[in-house]
Amino acid sequence: MRKLASFNRFMEVAALTDGEMVNYNNIAQDCGVDAKTVKEYFSILEETLIGYMVPAFTRSVKRRLNQSPRFYYFDVSLPNYLLHRHGLQPGSDDFGHAYEHLMIQEIIAYLGYNDSEETLSYWHTYSGYEVDAVLGDAKVAIEFKSCREVQSKHLKGQKAFHEEHPDARLIIVSLDAVPRLFNGVEVLPAKVFLQMLWEGSVV
Numbered sequence: 001m002r003k004l005a006s007f008n009r010f011m012e013v014a015a016l017t018d019g020e021m022v023n024y025n026n027i028a029q030d031c032g033v034d035a036k037t038v039k040e041y042f043s044i045l046e047e048t049l050i051g052y053m054v055p056a057f058t059r060s061v062k063r064r065l066n067q068s069p070r071f072y073y074f075d076v077s078l079p080n081y082l083l084h085r086h087g088l089q090p091g092s093d094d095f096g097h098a099y100e101h102l103m104i105q106e107i108i109a110y111l112g113y114n115d116s117e118e119t120l121s122y123w124h125t126y127s128g129y130e131v132d133a134v135l136g137d138a139k140v141a142i143e144f145k146s147c148r149e150v151q152s153k154h155l156k157g158q159k160a161f162h163e164e165h166p167d168a169r170l171i172i173v174s175l176d177a178v179p180r181l182f183n184g185v186e187v188l189p190a191k192v193f194l195q196m197l198w199e200g201s202v203v
Contacts, residue, residue: 006033010041014051014071015079019101021068021124022053042071050074054104057121057134061164066124072108076101090146090175099146100132103173103190107133107142110197118203129160135203138165145174150187158185171202 013030017023022042024035031038045051053069073079076098080088088095107120118139123131133142141161145154150172158170162184170185173193180187188196196202 006031006037007041010038012082014042014045015073015082017071018073018079019070019097019104021056021066022071023068045071045073050078052108055119055121057123057131057138059138063125063127063129063160063164066126070122072101072104074105076105090148096146099190100144103142103144103193104133106194106197107135114200116203123157123161125160129157131157131161134161134168138168140169140171140203141165142171142173145172148175148177150174150176150182150185152183155183155185 010031013027024038028035028038051071051073053071055069056067058065085094088098111118111120118136121134123134131141132144141158143157162168162170172185172187173190174187176187176189179192
């Protein structure tokens with residue numbers, strides 16, 4: 001019974017960290033178990049297809065990169081259920097997390113359904129720059145922003161990535177009304193991005 005209670009608590013903590021870099025020690029402390037047990041719990045979720053890990057992009061030119069994977073539940077509805085999230089409001093942190101998860105979910109589905117050889121990873125430097133999704137060997141770098149208008153401040157991660165990988169296609173998926181090119185970055189409304197993704201014109 002105690003093990004089941006610990007696993008139930010783990011499911012909730014995993015939902016809290018959904019889409020974040022996995023820190024086994026912190027999660028273990030929150031769940032009252034050791035880090036080895038937490039790793040076993042994550043393995044159970046992966047083996048039963050309840051969740052998956054997105055690895056870190058590790059090819060570095062000059063910046064030091066985080067190596068920890070990110071964990072996502074197989075569907076955005078599961079963390080919403082576990083955390084009792086209802087009526088997510090645009091502009092809120094919860095909405096932003098769910099929005100990013102949904103887009104990652106679609107990319108995972110597209111790559112799987114099409115037997116694509118392209119890999120999905122994320123890029124995060126120790127200095128705080130990040131890109132939510134990297135497709136292939138720096139072929140495409142995608143950021144997800146749940147804002148209605150992408151501004152210069154939203155380009156920091158893409159610019160840093162481009163400095164190291166100048167041939168990468170840069171995309172920001174947002175709630176902008178129309179597609180546009182902004183300082184060398186393609187800004188795509190979410191619906192347009194998903195249409196392009198499934199048409200095979202993203203990667």
